[in-house]
Amino acid sequence: MSALLSASNLTRRFPGNRGLLDMLARKPRPVVHALSDVSIDVSAGETLGIVGESGCGKSTLARCLVRLIEPDEGNISFDGADVGSLEGPARRKFNRAVQMVFQDPYASLNPRMTVGSTLAEALRVHEIVPAAEINARVASLLDLVQLPATAATRYPHEFSGGQRQRIGIARALAVEPRVIIADEPVSALDVSVQAQIVNLFMELQERLGLALVFITHDLRLVRHMTHRVAVMYLGRVVEIGPVEDIFTAPRHPYTRALISAVPQLTPGLLRGEPAVRGELPSPLSPPSGCAFHPRCPIALPQCAAERPALDARGGTWPVACLRADEA
Amino acid sequence: MMASRDDSTGLTVRELRVVFDTSRGPIFAVDGVALDVAPGEVMGLVGESGSGKSVSLRAVARLLHANARVTGSVRWRGQELLSLSDDQMLPIRGAQIGIIFQEPMAALNPVLPIGLQIEESLIAHTTMDKAQRQARALQLLDQVGIASGATRLAQFPHEFSGGMRQRAMIAIALAASPALLLADEPTTALDVTIQDQILRLLLRLKDELGMALLLVTHDLGVVAETCTRVAVMYAGRVCETGPTADVFANPHHAYTAALLRAMPGSGPAQAKLIPIPGMAPRLDAPSPGCAFAPRCTVSEPLCTTTRPPFVQEATRSSACYGRARL
Amino acid sequence: MRAKIPLAIGMALLLLMLVCAAVPSWFAPYDPLEFDFAALLAAPSPEHLFGTDQFGRDMLSRTIYSARIDLQIAVFAMGGPLLIGSLIGLLVGWYGGWADAVFGRLADVVVTFPFLVLVIAIVAILGPGLINMYIAVACVGWVVYARLMRGEVRVQKAADYVAAGRVLGYSTGRILFRHVLPNAVRPVLVYAVTDMALAILLGSSLGYLGLGAQPPEAEWGALIADGRNFFTTAPWVSLTPGVAIVLAGLGFSLAGDGLAALLDVKR
Numbered sequence: 001m002s003a004l005l006s007a008s009n010l011t012r013r014f015p016g017n018r019g020l021l022d023m024l025a026r027k028p029r030p031v032v033h034a035l036s037d038v039s040i041d042v043s044a045g046e047t048l049g050i051v052g053e054s055g056c057g058k059s060t061l062a063r064c065l066v067r068l069i070e071p072d073e074g075n076i077s078f079d080g081a082d083v084g085s086l087e088g089p090a091r092r093k094f095n096r097a098v099q100m101v102f103q104d105p106y107a108s109l110n111p112r113m114t115v116g117s118t119l120a121e122a123l124r125v126h127e128i129v130p131a132a133e134i135n136a137r138v139a140s141l142l143d144l145v146q147l148p149a150t151a152a153t154r155y156p157h158e159f160s161g162g163q164r165q166r167i168g169i170a171r172a173l174a175v176e177p178r179v180i181i182a183d184e185p186v187s188a189l190d191v192s193v194q195a196q197i198v199n200l201f202m203e204l205q206e207r208l209g210l211a212l213v214f215i216t217h218d219l220r221l222v223r224h225m226t227h228r229v230a231v232m233y234l235g236r237v238v239e240i241g242p243v244e245d246i247f248t249a250p251r252h253p254y255t256r257a258l259i260s261a262v263p264q265l266t267p268g269l270l271r272g273e274p275a276v277r278g279e280l281p282s283p284l285s286p287p288s289g290c291a292f293h294p295r296c297p298i299a300l301p302q303c304a305a306e307r308p309a310l311d312a313r314g315g316t317w318p319v320a321c322l323r324a325d326e327a
Numbered sequence: 328m329m330a331s332r333d334d335s336t337g338l339t340v341r342e343l344r345v346v347f348d349t350s351r352g353p354i355f356a357v358d359g360v361a362l363d364v365a366p367g368e369v370m371g372l373v374g375e376s377g378s379g380k381s382v383s384l385r386a387v388a389r390l391l392h393a394n395a396r397v398t399g400s401v402r403w404r405g406q407e408l409l410s411l412s413d414d415q416m417l418p419i420r421g422a423q424i425g426i427i428f429q430e431p432m433a434a435l436n437p438v439l440p441i442g443l444q445i446e447e448s449l450i451a452h453t454t455m456d457k458a459q460r461q462a463r464a465l466q467l468l469d470q471v472g473i474a475s476g477a478t479r480l481a482q483f484p485h486e487f488s489g490g491m492r493q494r495a496m497i498a499i500a501l502a503a504s505p506a507l508l509l510a511d512e513p514t515t516a517l518d519v520t521i522q523d524q525i526l527r528l529l530l531r532l533k534d535e536l537g538m539a540l541l542l543v544t545h546d547l548g549v550v551a552e553t554c555t556r557v558a559v560m561y562a563g564r565v566c567e568t569g570p571t572a573d574v575f576a577n578p579h580h581a582y583t584a585a586l587l588r589a590m591p592g593s594g595p596a597q598a599k600l601i602p603i604p605g606m607a608p609r610l611d612a613p614s615p616g617c618a619f620a621p622r623c624t625v626s627e628p629l630c631t632t633t634r635p636p637f638v639q640e641a642t643r644s645s646a647c648y649g650r651a652r653l
Numbered sequence: 654m655r656a657k658i659p660l661a662i663g664m665a666l667l668l669l670m671l672v673c674a675a676v677p678s679w680f681a682p683y684d685p686l687e688f689d690f691a692a693l694l695a696a697p698s699p700e701h702l703f704g705t706d707q708f709g710r711d712m713l714s715r716t717i718y719s720a721r722i723d724l725q726i727a728v729f730a731m732g733g734p735l736l737i738g739s740l741i742g743l744l745v746g747w748y749g750g751w752a753d754a755v756f757g758r759l760a761d762v763v764v765t766f767p768f769l770v771l772v773i774a775i776v777a778i779l780g781p782g783l784i785n786m787y788i789a790v791a792c793v794g795w796v797v798y799a800r801l802m803r804g805e806v807r808v809q810k811a812a813d814y815v816a817a818g819r820v821l822g823y824s825t826g827r828i829l830f831r832h833v834l835p836n837a838v839r840p841v842l843v844y845a846v847t848d849m850a851l852a853i854l855l856g857s858s859l860g861y862l863g864l865g866a867q868p869p870e871a872e873w874g875a876l877i878a879d880g881r882n883f884f885t886t887a888p889w890v891s892l893t894p895g896v897a898i899v900l901a902g903l904g905f906s907l908a909g910d911g912l913a914a915l916l917d918v919k920r
């Protein structure tokens with residue numbers, strides 16, 4: 001399998017604001033290191049899961065992949081062509097082929113447009129169907145995401161959170177993309193509707209060879225529907241590999257912490273120790289060496305000094321931990 | 328119908344109905360909801376997407392759109408909230424009742440720094456001076472797991488990640504230490520480790536301050552780990568309530584049973600998940616019987632014509648004719 | 654709810670003005686230019702409800718017939734700045750950068766001068782007359798609209814629905830005019846309604862100074878100016894158009910405030 005969409009060595013920083021006092025004190029401008037040297041790829045028919053701590057750069061990565069944000073360093077290629085240099089019609093073709101489902105569904109819908117016209121606009125601009133068939137296509141898109149056809153005449157504020165999320169999915173599907181970058185696309189859905197949407201994604205993947213980049217916090221879902229998974233921590237990928245392997249034998253201590261913190265269905269009040277402890281990490285001042293070392297239960301002195309590279313380290317998939325080969 | 332509780336300390340909702348008047352006719356979003364939340368208790372609210380969870384919460388906080396008609400009774404500490412004027416409601420909302428909204432961007436002000444938005448809540452509901460307020464804002468950010476607090480307080484919502492916005496909103500809701508917290512999917516954008524931290528924080532506040540917590544979530548694992556009791560909603564009605572362990576182990580309503588079956592992880596990986604077949608119920612024309620009947624595997628003719636009554640037994644109550652066949 | 658009553662009163666006043674402008678003959682008891690030498694500077698009486706001027710012209714009729722010009726002033730003196738300002742605000746708000754910096758400096762310069770003084774100066778250069786007045790107002794008035802629009806556009810630009818449009822490959826023009834503009838225009842429109850009140854006052858002030866509408870076009874400010882010589886002996890000559898100005902101004906600002914409140918509730 002050759003990669004359909006791939007990103008190599010992406011780095012993105014966001015300069016922050018400085019108060020007047022800080023400026024006078026000649027403090028440096030704070031910088032958020034949102035992405036550092038991230039490489040991922042996804043092939044047709046494949047689902048790549050992305051998991052990681054809140055604020056670790058997943059959405060920034062997604063936005064880079066669809067060119068909403070320009071990376072400071074690194075490049076992205078789609079179908080063999082460098083995405084950064086696409087202009088005009090080629091750029092539009094890329095936009096149609098690579099779609100995104102946004103994390104905040106309400107903010108991603110134009111509040112002044114009915115759901116029907118939002119979907120129809122996408123169909124019309126890319127001439128997906130002849131003008132006469134647009135209404136029928138809108139209805140079938142709504143049906144795909146389990147919304148009634150009457151939804152077309154309503155405005156976004158008249159829907160529930162989960163319904164809006166599905167409208168966002170319908171919009172991404174409207175232009176028949178080859179890759180979908182989905183940023184928490186099912187987080188607001190009950191498990192039954194979630195099952196329907198997940199089945200829909202898997203069906204499209206089988207039928208059309210859709211490539212999916214699936215960002216989510218739901219590790220059960222990751223295990224269920226992705227083929228490979230990338231675990232991110234503070235702007236870097238710390239482990240990436242086949243999902244079953246990683247879930248059965250996680251090699252990075254952060255991955256282990258994540259998996260052990262999944263809420264279990266067996267009732268009982270939260271008890272025991274928190275999964276991860278220690279000082280909170282900040283992308284404004286990433287720790288030296290391995291970013292996870294201040295919270296790592298198995299950290300060595302040299303973890304604070306040198307940053308482990310993402311390497312196979314004696315296993316079959318890459319991991320960025322000095323002690324990966326021990327466990 | 329439901330367990331009679333001391334209604335002067337907690338939240339008691341009875342026969343709550345919300346109808347939205349739209350140009351295409353009325354939408355019966357909430358259709359006779361009853362709920363109780365006692366101080367020091369965590370009540371879970373789960374249910375189908377679009378079943379009226381958020382609308383119920385907003386009705387309790389009196390924060391619905393202008394086209395909503397609300398009837399029924401919402402009593403908080405013995406006071407009927409639905410009959411209060413907007414001005415009378417102001418000091419209660421925020422100070423006594425904190426709300427975490429489902430969609431952070433819609434609830435945060437895009438042109439104000441996060442720090443100011445937290446401080447605004449403190450200005451409105453406490454007597455703290457500026458230094459105290461800033462210290463409290465920093466402490467709140469730390470509690471919800473946002474590092475480099477001083478820099479973060481000066482940032483705007485669009486400079487935060489999705490999960491950080493959600494946590495900023497939690498910080499705002501907790502700022503004035505409310506006695507009742509209405510939390511609408513407060514951890515959907517959080518990874519499991521931070522979710523763990525936030526849930527622990529909420530449970531601690533519940534124990535230390537006797538806060539009552541109404542928690543809407545789709546994560547049945549979260550419900551299992553945090554909620555003493557749970558209410559399940561379908562099509563604007565509560566179809567069953569009871570202690571979490573009992574409801575999960577032995578559901579008394581056909582919808583609850585179907586919901587539990589649809590959890591991922593209950594089957595093998597890469598297999599199709601088992602959704603509930605059929606379309607979501609129509610809210611513009613509620614059925615005279617049980618709204619779940621058309622999709623139910625254990626329904627009988629009676630289900631489509633007559634609404635099943637709420638049956639109360641010991642700590643649980645449910646409204647399903649097919650219970651014996653589950 | 655509370656917004657509805659002022660809005661209704663405002664709308665009623667505006668409707669009255671609109672009808673007067675459209676079909677003045679329905680309301681005016683006399684021809685506004687008809688001289689009645691039997692009743693020069695006549696005090697209000699059953700025949701002339703609001704009295705007459707020095708040529709015996711009926712003041713009520715003159716005021717009603719002038720409504721057309723004043724309405725025209727309200728629309729054009731608001732419309733020019735609205736269009737120009739909104740467009741500039743939309744573009745600088747969207748593109749930012751040096752254009753925004755230039756705009757900021759320019760706007761600062763324009764607002765340091767009192768509005769009226771600047772308009773009068775420009776009219777004085779261009780020469781009196783309504784067209785020149787519109788040009789002068791547009792030169793000065795666009796700044797407010799541009800600032801309002803720019804601020805709103807900057808907020809909307811950061812919203813995810815704009816990002817969604819870009820991901821869908823929509824052209825910048827489509828995103829700007831179909832998505833951003835409808836979401837950003839609300840405060841501008843509300844301000845525009847209130848601004849029409851100011852436009853009428855401005856038109857009247859210039860008319861009073863003889864810089865606005867030129868005879869034979871009658872306009873309320875000019876009518877007041879006509880009466881100033883008789884103010885002690887026949888105050889109704891100036892008072893009648895004065896009341897009309899107050900009512901029109903009231904109508905526009907009530908409607909503007911009511912509209913603002915109404916739009917605010919519906920978010």
Ligand SMILES: Nc1ncnc2c1ncn2[C@@H]1O[C@H](COP(=O)(O)OP(=O)(O)OP(=O)(O)O)[C@@H](O)[C@H]1O
Pocket residue numbers: 157158159160161162163188189190347349354356374375376377378379380381382383392429610
């Ligand atoms: N302003 C409104 N006008 C008309 N209908 C509305 C309005 N707000 C909500 N609704 C409808 O009311 C129903 C209940 O919505 P609500 O937001 O309470 O659902 P929910 O249970 O929170 O779902 P989710 O889990 O997807 O967030 C939905 O079907 C929605 O379409």
Ligand SMILES: Nc1ncnc2c1ncn2[C@@H]1O[C@H](COP(=O)(O)OP(=O)(O)OP(=O)(O)O)[C@@H](O)[C@H]1O
Pocket residue numbers: 014015032033034053054055056057058059060061103283485486487488489490491516517518
């Ligand atoms: N436009 C921006 N300006 C400044 N900082 C930003 C901006 N966008 C993102 N950031 C910062 O970049 C970091 C990564 O954010 P990102 O949204 O990618 O996180 P995430 O992994 O998606 O988190 P979550 O799971 O909470 O959504 C955060 O620290 C955030 O504050």
Ligand SMILES: [Mg+2]
Pocket residue numbers: 058059060103183488489490
């Ligand atoms: Mg994100």
Ligand SMILES: [Mg+2]
Pocket residue numbers: 160161162380381382429511
């Ligand atoms: Mg909701």
